[in-house]
Amino acid sequence: MHPAGKPRRSQPTMADVAERAGVSTMTVSRALRKGGSIAAETQRRIIAAVDELGYVLDQTAGTLSSKRSGFIAALIPSINNSNFSDTARGVTEAVEGRDLQLLLGYTDYLVQKEERLVESMLRRRPEGIIVTGGRHTERTRRLLLDADIPVVETWDIPADPVGHVVGFSNADAAGKLVHDLHARGYRNIGFIGGSSNRDTRGADRRLGYTRAIAELGLPRSRVISFGKPPISMEQGGQAIVHLISQWPDVDAAVCVSDLSAFGAVMECHRRGWSVPGRIGIAGFGDFEVSRCCHPRITTVSIDGFGIGHAAAELLLRAIEGRRRQTPIAPEVMLVPFHVIQREST
Amino acid sequence: MHPAGKPRRSQPTMADVAERAGVSTMTVSRALRKGGSIAAETQRRIIAAVDELGYVLDQTAGTLSSKRSGFIAALIPSINNSNFSDTARGVTEAVEGRDLQLLLGYTDYLVQKEERLVESMLRRRPEGIIVTGGRHTERTRRLLLDADIPVVETWDIPADPVGHVVGFSNADAAGKLVHDLHARGYRNIGFIGGSSNRDTRGADRRLGYTRAIAELGLPRSRVISFGKPPISMEQGGQAIVHLISQWPDVDAAVCVSDLSAFGAVMECHRRGWSVPGRIGIAGFGDFEVSRCCHPRITTVSIDGFGIGHAAAELLLRAIEGRRRQTPIAPEVMLVPFHVIQREST
DNA sequence: CGCAAATCTGTTATCGATATCAAGGGATGC
DNA sequence: GCATCCCTTGATATCGATAACAGATTTGCG
Numbered sequence: 001m002h003p004a005g006k007p008r009r010s011q012p013t014m015a016d017v018a019e020r021a022g023v024s025t026m027t028v029s030r031a032l033r034k035g036g037s038i039a040a041e042t043q044r045r046i047i048a049a050v051d052e053l054g055y056v057l058d059q060t061a062g063t064l065s066s067k068r069s070g071f072i073a074a075l076i077p078s079i080n081n082s083n084f085s086d087t088a089r090g091v092t093e094a095v096e097g098r099d100l101q102l103l104l105g106y107t108d109y110l111v112q113k114e115e116r117l118v119e120s121m122l123r124r125r126p127e128g129i130i131v132t133g134g135r136h137t138e139r140t141r142r143l144l145l146d147a148d149i150p151v152v153e154t155w156d157i158p159a160d161p162v163g164h165v166v167g168f169s170n171a172d173a174a175g176k177l178v179h180d181l182h183a184r185g186y187r188n189i190g191f192i193g194g195s196s197n198r199d200t201r202g203a204d205r206r207l208g209y210t211r212a213i214a215e216l217g218l219p220r221s222r223v224i225s226f227g228k229p230p231i232s233m234e235q236g237g238q239a240i241v242h243l244i245s246q247w248p249d250v251d252a253a254v255c256v257s258d259l260s261a262f263g264a265v266m267e268c269h270r271r272g273w274s275v276p277g278r279i280g281i282a283g284f285g286d287f288e289v290s291r292c293c294h295p296r297i298t299t300v301s302i303d304g305f306g307i308g309h310a311a312a313e314l315l316l317r318a319i320e321g322r323r324r325q326t327p328i329a330p331e332v333m334l335v336p337f338h339v340i341q342r343e344s345t
Numbered sequence: 346m347h348p349a350g351k352p353r354r355s356q357p358t359m360a361d362v363a364e365r366a367g368v369s370t371m372t373v374s375r376a377l378r379k380g381g382s383i384a385a386e387t388q389r390r391i392i393a394a395v396d397e398l399g400y401v402l403d404q405t406a407g408t409l410s411s412k413r414s415g416f417i418a419a420l421i422p423s424i425n426n427s428n429f430s431d432t433a434r435g436v437t438e439a440v441e442g443r444d445l446q447l448l449l450g451y452t453d454y455l456v457q458k459e460e461r462l463v464e465s466m467l468r469r470r471p472e473g474i475i476v477t478g479g480r481h482t483e484r485t486r487r488l489l490l491d492a493d494i495p496v497v498e499t500w501d502i503p504a505d506p507v508g509h510v511v512g513f514s515n516a517d518a519a520g521k522l523v524h525d526l527h528a529r530g531y532r533n534i535g536f537i538g539g540s541s542n543r544d545t546r547g548a549d550r551r552l553g554y555t556r557a558i559a560e561l562g563l564p565r566s567r568v569i570s571f572g573k574p575p576i577s578m579e580q581g582g583q584a585i586v587h588l589i590s591q592w593p594d595v596d597a598a599v600c601v602s603d604l605s606a607f608g609a610v611m612e613c614h615r616r617g618w619s620v621p622g623r624i625g626i627a628g629f630g631d632f633e634v635s636r637c638c639h640p641r642i643t644t645v646s647i648d649g650f651g652i653g654h655a656a657a658e659l660l661l662r663a664i665e666g667r668r669r670q671t672p673i674a675p676e677v678m679l680v681p682f683h684v685i686q687r688e689s690t
Numbered sequence: 691c692g693c694a695a696a697t698c699t700g701t702t703a704t705c706g707a708t709a710t711c712a713a714g715g716g717a718t719g720c
Numbered sequence: 721g722c723a724t725c726c727c728t729t730g731a732t733a734t735c736g737a738t739a740a741c742a743g744a745t746t747t748g749c750g
Contacts, residue, residue, distance in 0.1 A: 011493065013736060024700050029738060037698060054491040059468040060414065061736035063405045064705045079430040088424055092451065101465055104449050106437065120446055123404040146399040148356065233637040262637070269639040289634055292578040292607070294614040358706060369730050374708060384728060406706035409735045 012053040020049040032057055063125070071101040072315060073121040074130040074308075077109045077199070081230060081257075083285045083304040084132065087154065090308025091130060098316065100127070107132070109198045109229060115140045122147050128315040130308075134158020134165075135200045150318030152311045155201060157332070164318065165332040166311040170201045171208030173300050173337040177254055177282055178212035180339045186252040186280055189213065190222035192239040192264065193256035194229025202229050202256045205284060209254055222247045229256075236260025237267030244279065251279060252345060258283035258290045261297050265344055280345035295343035302337050310335065357398040365394040377402055408470065416446040417660060418466040419475040419653075422454045422544070426575060426602075428630045428649040429477065432499065435653025436475060443661065445472070452477070454543050454574060460485045467492050473660040475653075479503020479510075480545045495663030497656045500546060502677070509663065510677040511656040515546045516553030518645050518682040522599055522627055523557035525684045531597040531625055534558065535567035537584040537609065538601035539574025547574050547601045550629060554599055567592045574601075581605025582612030589624065596624060597690060603628035603635045606642050610689060625690035640688035647682050655680065 018025045023042060030036030031046040049055075063069045074091050076084040088104060095102050105121060107114040115137045121129060122143060128150040134157070136144070144151050144162050151163030158165060181189055191210075197203040206223065213221045224243045227235040236255055240263075243250055255261035261283030268275045275281055275295055283290055286301035310333055321328040363370045368387060375381030376391040394400075408414045419436050421429040433449055440447050450466060452459040460482045466474060467488060473495040479502070481489070489496050489507050496508030503510065526534055536555075542548040551568065558566045569588045572580040581600055585608075588598055600606035606628030613620045620626055620640055628635055631646035655678055666673040 015736080025737075026701080026739095027699055030699085033738095037696095039698060042698080054487065056464065056467045056488070056492070058470060058736055060405055060408045060470055061705090062738065064409055064707085064736080065738040067705070067738095069405065079424060079433055080427060082425060085424040085430070119401065122401045125403060125405055142399065143401070147401070233633050237637065262634070266637055266639045288578050289607070292582065292611055293638070294611045360706080370707075371709095371731085372729060375729090378708095382726095382728060387728080403706055406735090407708065409706080409737085410708040412708095412735070 011058075012055045013058070014055070016053055017046065017049045017055050020053065021046045069125045069127055070099060071103050071124070071126055072128045072130070072312075072319075073103045073105065073126040075105045075107050075114060075117055075121075076132050077107050078230065079106050081259075082287050083155075083257075083302065086304030087132075087308035087311075090305040090310075091312040092308075093305075094309045094312030094316070100316075111135060111137050111140065115143075118143050128152070128319045130154060130311050130315060131162075132156075133200050134161065134167075136162070150315050150322065152315050152318075154307050154311045156204070157334075161330065161332065164311075164314050164330055166307055166314060166335060167333075168302065168335050168337050169208075170204035171211065173302070174205035174208030174254065174284065175212040175215075176337070177284070177298075177300050177339050178209055179216070180341070181252050181254070181280065181282065181345060182212075182216050182218070184280075184341075184345060186345070187218060188222070188247065188250045189218065189252045189254060190224065190243045190247060190250045191254050191256075192224045192226065192231075192236060192243060192260055194227055194231045195225040196229060199229035199256075205256055222250055231256065231260045233259050233263035233266075236263030237270075238263075240264035240267055240279075240281070241271075244273075252276075253279060253281050255281065255283045258285045258287040258297060258299055261299070261344075262287075262289050262293060265293065265295065265297060276343070276345050282345050286340060290342070298342045298345040299340050300337050301340050303335060307335055356403075357400045358403070359400070361398055362391065362394045362400050365398065366391045414470045414472055415444060416448050416469070416471055417473045417475070417657075417664075418448045418450065418471040420450045420452050420459060420462055420466075421477050422452050423575065424449075424451050426604075427632050428500075428602075428647065431649030432477075432653035432656075435650040435655075436657040437653075438650075439654045439657030439661070445661075456480060456482050456485065460488075463488050473497070473664045475499060475656050475660060476507075477501075478545050479506065479512075481507070495660050495667065497660050497663075499652050499656045501549070502679070506675065506677065509656075509659050509675055511652055511659060511680060512678075513647065513680050513682050514553075515549035516556065518647070519550035519553030519599065519629065520557040520560075521682070522629070522643075522645050522684050523554055524561070525686070526597050526599070526625065526627065526690060527557075527561050527563070529625075529686075529690065531690070532563060533567070533592065533595045534563065534597045534599060535569065535588045535592060535595045536599050536601075537569045537571065537576075537581060537588060537605055539572055539576045540570040541574060544574035544601075550601055567595055576601065576605045578604050578608035578611075581608030582615075583608075585609035585612055585624075585626070586616075589618075597621075598624060598626050600626065600628045603630045603632040603642060603644055606644070606689075607632075607634050607638060610638065610640070610642060621688070621690050627690050631685060635687070643687045643690040644685050645682050646685050648680060652680055 014025045014028050018028045030038050031043045105117040118140050130152045132155050134153050154166050156167045193206050210221050224239045226239040264281050282298040284300045286299045290297035290299050359370045359373050363373045375383050376388045450462040463485050475497045477500050479498050499511050501512045538551050555566050569584045571584040609626050627643040629645045631644045635642035635644050
């Protein structure tokens, strides 16, 4: 692979390339980046030297001198949730083609972990950062503000945003779902969610449920809190059993996400409880599994990909604005949600 | 947030901290990293200065002078597949606590995209890299070899590994599944997969299926290739309809992954075809949906988390060995797979 | 033909940290 | 009491690229 007789001591540097091509490092630098003014012949020679040496640009050094790291950070709660992986894809696709790289981090729904991640991201001087939700530790807020880079919060409408926002009200969305169920005749509606507020969006959905129940004057709210959020399919199955045994008159269940809704539907199936005959079940998030299973599950559709894409576009505009010395004003972008009526209710 | 009357011009540097604490930058550097010899009182003063200034270490500069980037790269095909997200979690957890950060990339099952990703990762000089599968472009191989860092290939057993390996034979695993179905009395076994070899592991599974069919002397193989890999739940549902209409005597279907198997099972349900009465359906990967749906789906269980964890451990050992000037020899670690017999066959 | 503009390339300084070596000062040992 | 060692701190050089400016060459155009 390497020229014999000349043992490589370490990675070749730009100086090695420059020497081989008979030019200065500055010329090499220009040849390797678009937009540099350089003679075609010189460029050809340099590219050849790069190939022969197997040279790979050291972006670390470049970042230091140009003060542009060339990457943006995005933090999402979980890699396993298709809503957030859609968002990550949206960000990825929006960033594609630009000379920016995406660095992803997973907070595991924990604000403390978010704080550690934010700091370790900032150490690498991202040009912008996308976070999920509006609840952060005090120190996280301070870090984000002091970092002096554009910030976008997603999947939520924070009361006191750190920077820009691309999100929706989880409470309103869940409330809308409850109202729709009510309109279809359901009266004893329960809620299935996780047993802590760790998942703040889940907590907001429960809030929206409770509020809607009150608005509609329905009997006291029937809430099953089960398992560490985000709750799984399996836990959804267990929770529906609890719900029905605790309040036998329940005629519908709103689940904190499609995963638990799916688990609930399948468990009912297994026990011979008809869905929606015995009980209607609705989810949240419009995961593929809800579209595909039998019966198909009523849910709230959120365009996770769109959120990611819009957040990234907004971030890029903000970064661009800052580069041009014309910062843009903080924006709050509301994304729509839709209740999708399917076979399970 | 900032001290009034003293407008910040830019991010504070270590020199600012040093000045405020009345020490040299070298002392600040030592105070901020574990293991530096430093007086407790000095450290306290420095930490105080850091807090007051809101200083965040610039790791870019640190990387340049210490020649240690402090991160490892991992490339997986897709963020949406729970097998690979499990692997990513395994890597994350193995890396946690060490002073290493994980940078994830998604190849979208495309070797060309992998090549671009590898290069852009290498630009940032990772200390090691984990890739998925054993098929790469020539240039990717060269980049990885020239990079002179530990490499681990996962989820496969490459014929000619680039570095270390943590994987299993997808062909053998699929073959085992077919043999088990045969043992249970199935004779007309079909296969449902994607319509290209873009997903190399999927292609290997099809190969294992074809080989097993030949070994068992079963009638010619019935393969439905449907949709761009990785095929979705929805596509699995469409494929099973094709399979049955094309070969009405088929009595079992092996699906390239649990997602398509699930889609197939649900579609059968919808059409009133009993599973496994009319047809047995098996998947691959042991996704949560297969454990949870009704009927539960027979599948091949692979410990994706374990693969990630083991790959990271191996990589860390290799990195450590290299630091100590005692490189470790290339290792091939086989991970077990199990056919899990469930209700769908 | 001549001068200005455009194109291409090189020199020098610099980004912000850490490696390395050296030195000051107090504790310890004999 | 003096040498030795350890602990702590600092000075200087350096990592590998790019910014900014300047110089050299070519091109454009009246």
